[in-house]
Amino acid sequence: MSLVVVGSVAYDGVETPHGKVDRMLGGACTYISLAASFFTKVRIVAVVGEDFAQEDIDLLTRHGIDLEGLERVPGKTFFWAGVYSHDMNDRETLTTELNVFADFQPKLPDSYRSQPYLLLGNIQPELQKSVREQMNGVKLSGGDTMNYWISDFRSQLLVTIAGWDFLLINDAEARMLSGEHNLRRAAAEILAMGPKILVIKRGEYGAILFHRDRHFMVPGYLLQEVFDPTGAGDCFAGGFIGYLAARGVDASSDNIGDAELRRAVIYGSVMGSFCCEKFGVDRFRTLTKPEIDERFNEFRTCTEF
């Protein structure tokens, strides 16, 4: 029951009020995969340059992540650098060097094509669609997108997400995609575009799941210290699909139960919260499944009445 993850593997330079790291492992595919790896077997499709370090390969391998679909090509790995505002709710991009990622054409190894779970990280919508089409027997698929694809590749994006079981986006993106400011109405518009399940991520304020005519809200975990929010949304996605994959959920035949989806949203929130506790992917170097389950229970303790 393994999960295929497609997206960027990158190096990031990040500055937050807690410090500065000039270069560290990053990228949506990296964060999603590491988070999901605590729940299920993960296989990635991504591209890196000649500069991609052995220690980063080793980290992914230690998490059991299949790297057969990780292409290494001449040139440099995607590099992004940014600086966060004091409250960490905004960030400014300082550098975006696409490098080898500019020509990324995801190619699925044969061994990936019949895997049941697929998470499409934030890449060009037509590439997301081509990956979905390379697979058969998928039980649950979906992904993420961003403002640039919503505004400049809208028609392609609409065709792409029409075939997804779930869409995970943030509140600003949901407003942009739907043209509705009110999130409840925005969600209704987006569900009418095709996805059966919509999760709107709200950063420190949590997330909202929309599914059929119901919604579920979870507040954000109240961290003592947010070191670096980079990748938190991707880790949410990894926890969400990782949990559903581990449960064997099948959107193609079942009516997916609300209870499973709600727990998936909590596990997403748990993984997003851990991500913020250290710079980059560092928290995942030591994180354990018992810590994850303990935080899941803490969510219940902090929200039940």
Next chain:
Amino acid sequence: MSLVVVGSVAYDGVETPHGKVDRMLGGACTYISLAASFFTKVRIVAVVGEDFAQEDIDLLTRHGIDLEGLERVPGKTFFWAGVYSHDMNDRETLTTELNVFADFQPKLPDSYRSQPYLLLGNIQPELQKSVREQMNGVKLSGGDTMNYWISDFRSQLLVTIAGWDFLLINDAEARMLSGEHNLRRAAAEILAMGPKILVIKRGEYGAILFHRDRHFMVPGYLLQEVFDPTGAGDCFAGGFIGYLAARGVDASSDNIGDAELRRAVIYGSVMGSFCCEKFGVDRFRTLTKPEIDERFNEFRTCTEF
């Protein structure tokens, strides 16, 4: 088991993306009292001018609110006008005419002094303190404040809140009062100032209750339409204390149970959400207790997992 509420009774001019009302009943005391009146008997202490309309007196009276402490003096009633941003998360004050509220010296009628519940709306901290001192046998007291008192009347405010059972403030005020950006650490600082219970209101994002070493988070109710958020925070306060008063909670002798406080936070959220559904206090003209209880249950349905 009646509740004494002290604060402003005013007229407001409000413009939101949904419309504009030049003059309507408003003021913290008004909102708190109307919201609390669905749970318990309310007695108010406030001041209005000669222009205060009989229809507004009638509205308060219809909700069983005791107006013995409502002074009417020569001059005009406090008037505030403001305009909300498109997303209604910001508002700009256009006019503040304190009028008779400038010299407000709360005087408690004798019949109020032995009432068990006290909610101090956002007024000068020394006035809040003087009201608390005029009462005896109080079972639960607390209130609200604002950025102006935190910055310019800090020492008086600290003395005042040191004697409160609970403090209800928004997230920006909590950060300002504590000097801590992180809300978990801010809450620890504020609880060390004296209040046993802290509720941080986060507008559309809900609220967080801090009590002893635990916290409870509730997301904001997802309205289909926010017509006018004016007074929502005060209605939260009214629902919170109104519910606790109806339950006979006694902070002076009991260890207040977390379960009761959590339900009070939900009832606060319920009343704040209803407030936003129409302009000013209009929603309270038709609201019923069964609607309130239905929304309470809806909070459970939308948050349990």
